[in-house]
Amino acid sequence: MSDTITTFAPGRVEILGNHTDYNLGFVLSAAIHLGVTIEASRLSKDILEISSETNQRSISIELSNLRPLTEDAWANYPIGVIKVLLAAGFRLGGMRLDVSSDLPLGAGLSSSAALEVATVMAAKALFDLEIARMPLAQLCQKAENEFVGVHSGLLDQASSVFGKYHELILLDFLNVTVETVSLPANASLLLLNSGVPHELTGGEYNERRKQCMLAAKSIGVASLRDAALAQLESAHLDEVTRRRALHIIGENDRVLQGVQALRSNRLQRFGELMLASHFSSQVNFENSTSYLDILVELARKTPGVFGSRLTGGGFGGSTVSLIESVCADEIVQRISRDYHRMTGANCSPILTEPSEGARILA
Ligand code: GLA
Numbered sequence: 001m002s003d004t005i006t007t008f009a010p011g012r013v014e015i016l017g018n019h020t021d022y023n024l025g026f027v028l029s030a031a032i033h034l035g036v037t038i039e040a041s042r043l044s045k046d047i048l049e050i051s052s053e054t055n056q057r058s059i060s061i062e063l064s065n066l067r068p069l070t071e072d073a074w075a076n077y078p079i080g081v082i083k084v085l086l087a088a089g090f091r092l093g094g095m096r097l098d099v100s101s102d103l104p105l106g107a108g109l110s111s112s113a114a115l116e117v118a119t120v121m122a123a124k125a126l127f128d129l130e131i132a133r134m135p136l137a138q139l140c141q142k143a144e145n146e147f148v149g150v151h152s153g154l155l156d157q158a159s160s161v162f163g164k165y166h167e168l169i170l171l172d173f174l175n176v177t178v179e180t181v182s183l184p185a186n187a188s189l190l191l192l193n194s195g196v197p198h199e200l201t202g203g204e205y206n207e208r209r210k211q212c213m214l215a216a217k218s219i220g221v222a223s224l225r226d227a228a229l230a231q232l233e234s235a236h237l238d239e240v241t242r243r244r245a246l247h248i249i250g251e252n253d254r255v256l257q258g259v260q261a262l263r264s265n266r267l268q269r270f271g272e273l274m275l276a277s278h279f280s281s282q283v284n285f286e287n288s289t290s291y292l293d294i295l296v297e298l299a300r301k302t303p304g305v306f307g308s309r310l311t312g313g314g315f316g317g318s319t320v321s322l323i324e325s326v327c328a329d330e331i332v333q334r335i336s337r338d339y340h341r342m343t344g345a346n347c348s349p350i351l352t353e354p355s356e357g358a359r360i361l362a
Contacts, residue, residue, distance in 0.1 A: 003042055005125040009117035009358035010035035011109035012159035013191060013320050014311045015168060016277055017255040019285060021153030023212050023248045024174040024223040026255035028181070029155060030189065030354035031163020036101045036114040037361070040122035043094035048082055050075050053100040063094060068147060077112050078119040080147030084139050085120065090129050097122060104348070107193040108310075108317025112148070113156030116140035117358045125360055134176060137161045151206050152313075163357030170259060174225050181262050183354055187306070188325040191350040192299075192335065194291040196316040204315050208244065208287065215245035224248040247284035251277060271307025271322055275300060278309035278319075287314030294342055295319045298335045305331060 010031040017027030043049065048066070051058035052074055059075045061067075066083040068076045078097055086092060097119060103111040120136050123129060131139070137157035145151055154173060162169050167180035212224055219235045221227045224245055232245055254273045261269040278296045282288045292310045296319055299308035304327025311320040323331055332349045339347045 002125055005040050005122055006361040007038050007040065007118045007121040007125065007358065008035055008361050009114040009121060009160045010163055010355055011103040011111060011114050012156055012163070013109060013189060013318075013352070014155060014159075015189075015320060015322075016258045016273060016309075017171075017251050018247070018277060018281055018310070018314070019208060019212070019287070020225075020248055020251045020255070021155040021171070021173050022151070022209055023216070023252075024225040025172075025248060025252040027155050027171045027173070028168045028255050028258055029159040029171065030168050030183075031159055031357050032109065032189070032191070032350070032352040033355040034101075034103045034109070034350065034352070035160070035358075036099060036103060036111065036118045038100075038118045038122050039098040040126055041096050042126050043096055045094045047094045048079065049094075049096040050078050051096075051098050053098070054105070063092065076148050077115045077143070080143035081116045081119045081140055082123065083147060084143040085123055085129070088139065090123075090127070090131075092123055092127050092129075095123065095126055104193060104350075106317070107191075107348075108312035108314075109191065109350075110156035110160065110312070112144065113140060113160050116143055117157055117160045121358050121360065133161050134158070134178070151209055156312075159357075161357050163355055165356050166354050168262065168354055170255070174223070181259055183262065184265055184267060186325055187267055188323055188328060189352050189354070190299075190305075190321040190323050190328065190331060191311070191318050191352060192295050192321070192339075193318045193348045193350070194289065194295055194316065195345045195347055196289055196291050204287070205313050208285065211241055211244040212248060215241045215248075219245065225252065243284040243286075247280045250280050250284070267306045267322065271305070274307030274309045274320075274322060281310055281314060285314070289314075289316055291343060291345065292317075292319055295335065295339060295347060298338050298342075299331075302331050302334055303327065 046063040140157040304324040306322040308321035
């Protein structure tokens with residue numbers, strides 16, 4: 001058992017496979033180099049103290065009375081995971097968590113999952129808990145679903161845990177397995193925050209989830225993972241539900257095709273799949289915004305960009321583009337300038353590479 005420990009959990013970017021995680025499908029994602037750092041220490045009393053450098057706030061709560069806070073809602077992610085750990089039978093004592101982050105909030109890069117994962121990593125190290133990596137991610141997801149109330153899938157937490165340098169993470173949410181696929185050395189990831197905050201606590205995410213469940217039920221499959229295009233065409237779905245299901249079926253297929261493209265070093269082909277994914281978000285899943293559409297369209301026309309799409313839940317947040325690394329500066333300059341000219345808004349770029357997952361720093 002350590003008395004003090006520093007943990008780091010990265011944000012993530014979803015590269016192909018949109019809203020497929022809770023439909024038990026496939027996703028290609030990556031951890032990024034930015035994330036949440038927690039300096040953690042054990043306390044002699046059974047309390048949880050948390051401070052946030054970002055918010056300049058701190059809270060203290062008894063382990064026997066963990067509950068969601070309304071005023072300090074930012075603390076609900078760490079409180080939630082500690083509560084879930086205790087409920088799962090892990091033995092914990094009091095602890096202090098000093099949280100800092102270099103991940104932009106609301107950019108759709110999973111700062112909340114990073115906070116959850118960094119918290120469990122800290123508790124695990126401080127109290128010698130035996131938790132393997134996938135169950136660790138699942139505990140975090142459970143906290144987010146039950147404590148925070150967003151019915152998100154496992155993508156964000158699993159990506160933060162399983163990140164690997166210059167490898168994309170291939171997640172299969174039916175079998176709950178993970179493998180990695182190398183990203184060729186000449187390629188980088190460019191994230192562009194549209195500046196329109198992404199809000200998952202808004203009802204759209206949970207609504208999309210319900211529509212997907214309804215589609216699976218009407219088609220007669222356990223999840224949309226098992227649905228084929230032919231079944232969709234013969235099922236009697238209303239127009240909106242049909243398009244939601246079409247998006248998921250298409251995304252699963254694009255992930256598998258994307259893996260083939262990467263393995264044979266066909267980045268141009270991979271880029272086409274990203275553009276097709278974005279188009280499907282626009283017309284089928286309706287989780288894009290005009291700002292994200294403009295960013296993708298500008299990227300599509302820029303030399304050195306293989307492909308581009310919205311990343312994560314949608315309804316705001318960021319796009320991800322796969323780019324030729326040597327062209328990065330010109331690409332950023334050109335898209336930023338044209339985006340400002342067309343929208344009056346500023347986008348903020350993050351140039352990154354697939355990075356290592358959650359770890360102990362000291
Ligand atoms: C958010 C959720 C994830 C996933 C994506 C969409 O990031 O937290 O679980 O559903 O949206 O793919």
